[in-house]
Amino acid sequence: MGLIAFLKNKFKKKEKEEITEKYEKGLEKSRRNFSSKLSNLASRYKSVNQDYFEELEQILIESDVGISLALKIIEEVLERSQNENITDPNTINEILVDRMFLGYASKGDVTNEIIFKEGMPTVLLVVGVNGVGKTTTIAKLAHRYISKGKKVMLVAADTFRAGAKEQLTIWAERLHIDIVTGANEADPASVAYDGMKKAKEKNVDLVIVDTAGRLQTKSNLMAELAKIKRVMSKEIPDAPHDTFLIIDATTGQNGVVQAKAFAEVTNLTGVVVTKMDGTxxxxxxxxxxxxxxxxxxxxxxxxKMDDLAEFDLDNYLYGLCVSEA
Ligand SMILES: Nc1nc2c(ncn2[C@@H]2O[C@H](COP(=O)(O)OP(=O)(O)OP(=O)(O)O)[C@@H](O)[C@H]2O)c(=O)[nH]1
Ligand SMILES: [Mg+2]
Structure with missing residues (x-):
């Protein structure tokens, strides 16, 4: 069974879970773009030829999968179509979705949920350029783990942008959780340090640290993040245990460029892609x-606070390529 058939079967309407509905709704714009282009293309060709594959490649590029990945996927699909003599456009499109899945899945299995430490607070550092949705994502993650029974605390180490700590404080109040803030333009590392001390005192399970999203030179950014990590690990061994980079999906390939820059200066353990509903x-x-x-x-x-979902490849591909909801 091809992946599309598998996904259709897996997410049959009556069995649909909340998460699938979230993906369907959030990916509506992307689906309208990607999925309708695929079926439109298939309807214009009786059998596939070189032009077909060129158009297919263009659709992938326009969907922001990146040029190098688009080329790779098309090459694989082309090879399979030649080896197995497949010329039906719809079958080719199904093979394309299979390849999109395999490419991601072959990078290895991952646990998306935060893994909690025993006997000490688990520390999550959140980084990203400004406006991508860091603070909102922190609130969403806090809400998620509070709902799972965890004691969560926030640290406003964004001391740079005016109003940043007030914004995070509003979220902390809404969530009824503790927050540590510093003076405006205080050293972010000192706020992070205070945050670690308080997290230990209060015996929290998860402490989430918000950082400034200012654009700065690579060496400054590297030094600042290194300092924050150094002082945190003085109080809590191996902190931060996770470092999430937040990326705004609506910035397209620019987001990938940002991700590469951050990956060079710090050890990222995960990415959160925001605003999927807006792209x-x-x-x-x-x-x-x-x-x-x-x-x-x-x-x-x-x-909204619960507009965050654990990344799930099946739901993602279903929302992007299949669902007709
Ligand atoms: N539609 C949509 N909007 C989002 C999402 N995540 C965040 N936003 C919006 O994006 C805007 C910026 O979010 P913030 O959380 O303030 O971003 P930030 O990265 O903390 O920004 P700075 O602190 O200025 O660097 C806000 O209006 C959020 O409501 C999302 O998943 N979908
Ligand atoms: Mg912020």
Missing amino acids: SKGGIILAIRDELGVPVRFIGLGE
């Missing part, structure tokens, strides 16, 4: 996985 080019997730090797652990599908 028609949902392929960016495949590009990030292909070019960075860092897994996409969560995706943002809206502005």
Whole structure:
């Protein structure tokens, strides 16, 4: 059974879970773009030829899967069509979706949920350029783990942008959780340090550290993040245990460029792609996985507190390629 048939079967309407509905809704724009282009293409050709594959490649590129990955996928699909003498456009499109899946899955299995430490707070550092949705994602993640019974605390180590700590404080109040803030323009590392101390005192399970999204030179950024990590690990061994980079899906390939820059200066353990609901080019997730090797652990599908979903490849491909909801 091809992947499309498998996904259709897996997500039959009556069995649909909440997460599948979230993906369907959040990926509606992308699906309208990608899926309708695929079926439109298939309807214009009786059998595939070189032009078909060129158009297919263009559709992938326009969906932000990245040029190098698009070329790779098309080459594989072309090879299979030649080896097995497949000329039916719909079958080719199904093989394409299979390849999109295999490319991601072959990078290895990942646990998306945060893995909690025993006997000490688990520390999550959140980084990314400004406006990508860091603070909102922190609130969403806090909400997620509070709902799972964890004690969560926030640290506002973004001391740079005016209003940043107030914004995070509002979220902490809404979530009824503790927050550590510092003076405006205080050293972010000192706020992070205070945060670690308090997290230990209060025996929290998870402490999430918000950082400034200012654009700075690579060496400054590297030094700042290294300092934050150094002081944190003085209080809590091996902190941060996770470092998530937040990427805005609507920035397209620019987001991939940012991801590469951050991956060079710090050890990322995950990416969260936000604003998936606002883009028609949902392929960016495949590009990030292909070019960075860092897994996409969560995706943002809206502005509300529960508009965050664990990344799930089947649901993603279903939402992007299959669902007719
Ligand atoms: N539609 C949509 N909007 C989102 C999502 N995530 C965040 N946003 C919006 O994006 C805007 C910026 O979010 P913030 O969380 O303030 O971004 P930030 O990275 O903390 O920004 P700075 O602190 O200025 O660097 C806000 O209006 C959010 O509501 C999402 O998944 N979907
Ligand atoms: Mg912020």
